[in-house]
Amino acid sequence: MDSVYFIAAEWMGLALIASLVSIRLGISVALVEIGMGVIGGNFLGLHTAPWIDFLATFGAGLLTFLAGAEIDPESMRRHAKVSLTIGVISFVAPCAAAFLFAYFVAGWDLQAAQIAGIALSTTSVAVVYAVMIESGLAERELGKMILAACFVTDLGTVLALGVLFADFTPLLLVFIVAMAIVLYFMPRWTRWFVFHVPGRVSEPEIKFLFLILFALGVLANAANSEAVLPAYLVGLAVAGVFLRDRVLVHRMRAIAFSLLTPFYFIKAGLYVSLPAVAAGAGLIVALLAIKVVAKFIGVWPTARAFGLPRREANYTTLLMSTGLTFGTIAALFGLTSQIIDQAAYTVLVTVVILSAVVPTLIATTFFAPIVGSAIEREEIEAAEEIDAGPLLTRLT
DSSP states (O other): OOOHHHHHHHHHHHHHHHHHHHHHHTOOHHHHHHHHHHHHHHHSOOOOOHHHHHHHHHHHHHHHHHHHHTSOHHHHHHTHHHHHHHHHHHHHHHHHHHHHIIIIISOOOHHHHHHHHHHTSOOOHHHHHHHHHHHTGGGSHHHHHHHHHHHHHHHHHHHHHHHHHOOOOHHHHHHHHHHHHHHHHHHHHHHHHHHHSTTOTTOHHHHHHHHHHHHHHHHHHHTTOOTHHHHHHHHHHTHHHHHHOHHHHHHHHHHIIIIIHHHHHHHHHHTOOHHHHHHTHHHHHHHHHHHHHHHHHHHHHHHHHTTOOHHHHHHHHHHHTOOOHHHHHHHHHHHHTTSSOHHHHHHHHHHHHHHHHHHHHHHHHHSOOOTTOSSOOOOOOOHHHHHHSOSOSSOO
C-alpha cells in the first residue's frame, strides 16, 4: 500500500516498538530505532518518501539545535581547554588514520580517501545528545563537557569538507554573512519572545525558532552546505536563554523525540543493505576498527591526562567514537559529487552507522556513570581546577 497514512503507521509502529524495547532493555532508543530501520529495510520492504525525508532531515537539525542549546555557556567556558583538546584530537586522529588506510591500503584515489577520512572523523551529536538526555548526564558536568567536545569535533569535520570540496560561490558568502547576523541577534530576539509572549498555547517562541531554522536551511541548501550546521550554531547562540527557560527546552525536546527523530534514526538504518554489508564485510570491519582505535589512541590518554577516572575516560572515548549525521553527510556528498562510487558509499555509510551503534552500546552497557550516586564528589568550581587537577570532581 502506498497510502501516506499506511506508510506513516509503519514508521510510527516501528518507533513505538523501539521505545518499548529501549525501556525494557535499558538501551538508548536511538540505537534501537536504527536497528528497526535495518530490519524494516531488509526484511519488511520499508521505504522512504519525500515527506519522510523532510521530517528526518528536520529531525536531525532540531536534535542538533537542541544539543547546542543544552551546552551551558559558562560550563563551556569553564571546560574550554579540555573540550577543545579532546575535540580536536577526536577529529584529527581518525581522519588521518582512515585517510591513510583508504589511500595506501584500500587503494582509493586521493579525493575518495579524503572523503573516507572526513566521514570517519565525526562524532554523532544526535546520538550522544540522545544518550545524554536518557541518562540524565545532559545536566551534569561530564555530559556538558562531552557535548562541547562533540561540537569541536564536528566543526572540524565541516571545515575540512568545506575547505577541501566547497564550491566557493557568491551564495556561500551570502549564507555565511546571513548566519553571522542571525547568530549575533538570536539571543536578543529569543529573549524578546520568551519575555513578551511566554506560555501561550500557540507556542510563538517555538514557531519563531522553527522559522529561523527553516530560513537558514534554505540558505544552506542554496550554498551547497548542510542545514544541521547552522542549526547547531543557533542552538549554541541561544543556550544562555534556554538555560533560564527549561520549560521551553522540554517542549521542544518533546516535539523532537516523539515525532521527528524516530524518522531520522529509522531512516539511518535503511542505508544498511545486509547483502552489501556481507560483500564488503572485511573493509567495513577494518575501517570501523581504525576509527575506534584511532579515537582511543587520541582521546583516552587525553581524558586521563585531564583527570577523568578510568571508567569515565572509557565512557567519554566511546561516545566520541560515534558517528552518524555528519559522517552520512560527508559520504553522501562524495557520492553525489561522483568522488566515490556506490560500493564505497555503502561501505562508508555502514561503518558510520555501526559506529553509532557499537561504541554507544558498549558505553551505555558497561561504562555509564551512575547519575545521582550517593558517592558524589564536589563539582568543579573554576577553570584553574581543570588545568591543575582533575577535570571533573563531580562526574555525574
